[in-house]
Amino acid sequence: TQLLEQSPQFLSIQEGENLTVYCNSSSVFSSLQWYRQEPGEGPVLLVTVVTGGEVKKLKRLTFQFGDARKDSSLHITAAQPGDTGLYLCAGRAAGNKLTFGGGTRVLVKP
Amino acid sequence: EAGVAQSPRYKIIEKRQSVAFWCNPISGHATLYWYQQILGQGPKLLIQFQNNGVVDDSQLPKDRFSAERLKGVDSTLKIQPAKLEDSAVYLCASRKTFGTANHEAFFGQGTRLTVV
Numbered sequence: 001t002q003l004l005e006q007s008p009q010f011l012s013i014q015e016g017e018n019l020t021v022y023c024n025s026s027s028v029f030s031s032l033q034w035y036r037q038e039p040g041e042g043p044v045l046l047v048t049v050v051t052g053g054e055v056k057k058l059k060r061l062t063f064q065f066g067d068a069r070k071d072s073s074l075h076i077t078a079a080q081p082g083d084t085g086l087y088l089c090a091g092r093a094a095g096n097k098l099t100f101g102g103g104t105r106v107l108v109k110p
Numbered sequence: 111e112a113g114v115a116q117s118p119r120y121k122i123i124e125k126r127q128s129v130a131f132w133c134n135p136i137s138g139h140a141t142l143y144w145y146q147q148i149l150g151q152g153p154k155l156l157i158q159f160q161n162n163g164v165v166d167d168s169q170l171p172k173d174r175f176s177a178e179r180l181k182g183v184d185s186t187l188k189i190q191p192a193k194l195e196d197s198a199v200y201l202c203a204s205r206k207t208f209g210t211a212n213h214e215a216f217f218g219q220g221t222r223l224t225v226v
Binding site: 033096097105 | 114141165166201
């Protein structure tokens with residue numbers, strides 16, 4: 001069974017601060033995706049990283065895939081209340097199986 | 111483009127009763143997933159279909175859960191009989207093709223099941 005561990009489980013910060021969420025596994029994934037989920041909704045894809053060492057930026061969000069394709073991080077610069085939500089990483093393995101981490105709940109206070 | 115449709119949005123049943131959830135994926139999407147998301151946790155894959163065939167059901171509790179996708183389009187997930195620990199949000203997702211790395215999976219809003 002491929003497991004993805006996210007840390008921290010919960011993060012509460014003030015508007016304007018930076019934050020980093022980590023996603024770690026002992027397994028290698030062909031790609032890794034980050035989703036954000038808001039209450040009462042399904043997860044929505046933010047980014048897919050495919051190549052080891054890859055860095056992708058999406059406005060104030062920076063995503064990094066580890067060189068060995070076993071881990072990833074999400075960094076948010078100058079967080080805003082609209083960034084509040086549950087952040088999920090998901091690894092894609094053979095057969096298009098998507099395995100999700102436990103999620104990091106982020107609260108950005110105004 | 112219409113998204114993934116799920117119904118009902120909410121369901122409350124007593125333990126030992128049966129329940130069924132329905133999912134209509136995005137038109138043309140061959141891959142369909144059912145996930146169980148317990149409050150405060152990430153989604154856990156229950157079953158994955160490719161067209162009308164099962165690709166992975168290794169984490170489906172087959173003594174009480176069943177799923178089908180008879181014509182390779184809509185899918186239903188059934189629980190019979192339900193237990194208290196089945197209380198969760200059941201998410202359906204669909205994906206365009208079997209192969210390409212960057213095709214995203216689109217999720218429905220989910221069905222929130224409460225077993226009392």
